Amino acid sequence: MSAKDQTLRAHMTVHDAKEAIAFYAKAFGATELFRLTEPSGRVGHAEIRIGDSVLMLNDEYPDFGAKSPAAIGGSPVAFHIQVADADKAVDRAVKAGATLIREVQDQFYGDRSGMVACPFGYRWFLAATKEVVSPEEMQKRWTKMLEAGKVE
Secondary structure (H helix, E strand, O other), X not given: OOOOOOXXXXXXXXXXXXXXXXXXXXXXXXXXXXXXXXXXXXXXXXXXXXXXXXXXXXXXXXXXXXXXXXXXXXXXXXXEEEOOOHHHHHHHHHHHOOEEEEEEEEOOOOEEEEEEXXXXXXXXXXXXXXXXXXHHHHHHHHHHHHHOOOOO
């Protein structure tokens, strides 16, 4: 592995890693660190950097249990990218081909965020911190929202 600056890194399986790398570059400003490609073109392993984080990805290898969200009917996994401007980040992702899931709005926990789905089956929260909220205050706001029936 190339970068040793993170203790925990996500490793995702996608249907078309070559296209995913291009999409993540366009949508999120990812830079490719490297990829291992089979003669057939299948990507066995690739690493991209988004901000200060490394994300690993590969094409499907069903024999090894590496199946994409498309192959298993979706993914419960979502990614969170901290950005300077959530509105611009969501707009950029949508223009790159992401599907808007949740409009950008101010959140009770201090972020302004929105959510998109990439063409490869993963959800992405794009958030900018607007207010630093203590855990105690966050719990108060959460409880108030629950009591008011504002949480789906």
